[in-house]
Amino acid sequence: MVLSSPPVTLSGTVTNARVKSYLFKNTVQVSNSDIFRRSPYYEDENGNPPTRSYDVPSKGNGKDPDRSLEESQRRAKIAVQDIALCNRFTHMFTWTLSPDLIDRYDRKLVYKKVRAFLSNATQRKGFRYVCIPELHHDGAIHFHGLCSLGDVEVTQSIRKNGTKRRDCAGRLVYNMDAWSWGFSTCVELDEHYEKAVNYVCKYITKSDSKVFGKWYLSSRALKKKPDILPLEPIPYNEYRDDLEKSGAKYAETTVFRDVKVISTDY
Numbered sequence: 001m002v003l004s005s006p007p008v009t010l011s012g013t014v015t016n017a018r019v020k021s022y023l024f025k026n027t028v029q030v031s032n033s034d035i036f037r038r039s040p041y042y043e044d045e046n047g048n049p050p051t052r053s054y055d056v057p058s059k060g061n062g063k064d065p066d067r068s069l070e071e072s073q074r075r076a077k078i079a080v081q082d083i084a085l086c087n088r089f090t091h092m093f094t095w096t097l098s099p100d101l102i103d104r105y106d107r108k109l110v111y112k113k114v115r116a117f118l119s120n121a122t123q124r125k126g127f128r129y130v131c132i133p134e135l136h137h138d139g140a141i142h143f144h145g146l147c148s149l150g151d152v153e154v155t156q157s158i159r160k161n162g163t164k165r166r167d168c169a170g171r172l173v174y175n176m177d178a179w180s181w182g183f184s185t186c187v188e189l190d191e192h193y194e195k196a197v198n199y200v201c202k203y204i205t206k207s208d209s210k211v212f213g214k215w216y217l218s219s220r221a222l223k224k225k226p227d228i229l230p231l232e233p234i235p236y237n238e239y240r241d242d243l244e245k246s247g248a249k250y251a252e253t254t255v256f257r258d259v260k261v262i263s264t265d266y
Contacts, residue, residue: 017231022085031261032236076215077201083130084197086223089146096142098182104140111212122219126150130218132203133211144203153177
């Protein structure tokens, strides 16, 4: 049951299996429920929308606020991961806000200034990004993200003793000169790209609210979604057992109540 060249779904409006195609890998996903639409066909031959094997409450109507928050964060993490894997960013960055330059607790003000900075950097300097706003324990705002610099300049970060600053992985640390609202760090991404992606995504789950009414910010000139290839239904338990027997690496995630998804990279 372990797949090498999965078949394409030829009939039906929903399935329990699909392939997400990224720049450098394909991810096969198999669920224990029929949750994947056979994109781009959202209607059957009679014009009816596809049915799923479970019901999801409409936005704002979930009975369990904690579960709704967890689901919202999970979807945001997937969205950021999809963006990062559909595009190849070159650097990881952190931005802080100086209390001498801006009220870093004022969300409306910070959002206005940051959006202006990002608009200028993307339109004039070819900066591309996805970033996550986060709150310090005292409520101050700062940012973590991935980017391609374009023409945005960086300079070597130097310690007080005159030595070059490096991060815990030994990578040289730079400062992003264009960021004028506080301190910045920037490191070049290496072969551990997905590790860096997952590191940035974890900041979504460290907050219990959307700082600007959204979990993340991203530039427009990016591919936001992977190509999706629906598959013929695959027996969930059999697929998982075969993966375990073969020693293949996979991740099993609960996405809603008792609905689970196995993800395997090829």
